[in-house]
Amino acid sequence: MWTTVLSFKVIAASSLLDAAPIARPTSRASSKKSPTIDPSRAPKNCFMCFFVLGLEPVKIVNTKVLKVLLLLGSNSEDAIKVLSEAGRALSAKTPILRAGSFWRTAAWGFEGPDFVNQVLEVEWIGDPLALLEFCLETERLLGRVRSADAPRYESRRIDIDLLLASPFLNLVDPRLQLPHPRMPQRRFVLQPLAEHWSDWVADDSGRPVSELLSACSDQNFVHLVTDLN
Incomplete structure (x- = not known):
């Protein structure tokens, strides 16, 4: 609308x-x-x-209502606590419709401590770029410092990525691309997505998340976190 x-x-x-x-x-x-x-x-x-x-x-x-999937990640010592704080901060401005489990995954692209990841389904009314800005501000509030000369892959206290939108949205902008362009190559993204959102359309050819996961060649481990203490 x-x-x-x-x-x-x-x-x-x-x-x-x-x-x-x-x-x-x-x-x-x-x-x-x-x-x-x-x-x-x-x-x-x-x-x-x-x-x-x-x-x-x-x-x-733009008052169109979107459901958006966010991927939260952290490889700090208190990663689960950080992700929980991020969820609470996000819920202050956007309703959280569903929260996925915590998943432990190997660091991607560099040697470092394992990450803990979680998918959140949120409701957003308006421009997805405004949601991106809100996520970046949430990262800053939780202590993330971005640097122009920082390596692409490094340890992060908190990382919040926009993955997918429903109804399906193909967005190409210098600041944001939806669906996330590197999602098909990353098991640490697809495995948590498949927990509750396996039937979501994940690319412009109409393939669902489950099909991308089956075709993913990434062999890095992704384990469900069972001990939350």
């Missing part, structure tokens, strides 16, 4: 005028004022069905 937010001064469409009468000037002094209209009285199914003169900038607000 897309909501159009308009600030307008003169409306020139008879159908809209019929639905929401324009205020008429009552005196010579008031005749200089532009007529106004109450947007709440406009037809609900009318989208840009009129021309507007003397219009202030039009704002298009």
Whole structure:
């Protein structure tokens, strides 16, 4: 659903005028004022069905509801505690619809302590890029420091990645790609996803998560964490 937010001064469409009468000037002094209209009285199914003169900038607000899968990861000594704190921080702004189990995985791309990963399904209304910014801010609040010259793969106190959206969304932006472009090559992503979301469409060809997992050649271990103490 897309909501159009308009600030307008003169409306020139008879159908809209019929639905929401324009205020008429009552005196010579008031005749200089532009007529106004109450947007709440406009037809609900009318989208840009009129021309507007003397219009202030039009704002298009994306109110589409998305379900988004996030992958949380940490290889700090208190990784499970960190992931739990991240979940609580995220829930302050976006409802968590489902939380996956904790999974222990080998470090990817470098030698280091094992990671603990968890998938969260959240509800987001609006631009996925705004969700990305919220996730980055959550990382900063939990102590992650990003550096432009840091290696691509390194130990991380907290890492939050956007993986998939439903309804399926193919997004290509310099800041964010959905689905996550390296997801098919990473068992530590696919195995936790398959726990509850195996039937989610995972690429633009329509393949589900379960099919990507079956085809994944990554042999690094991914183990369910059973001892949460």
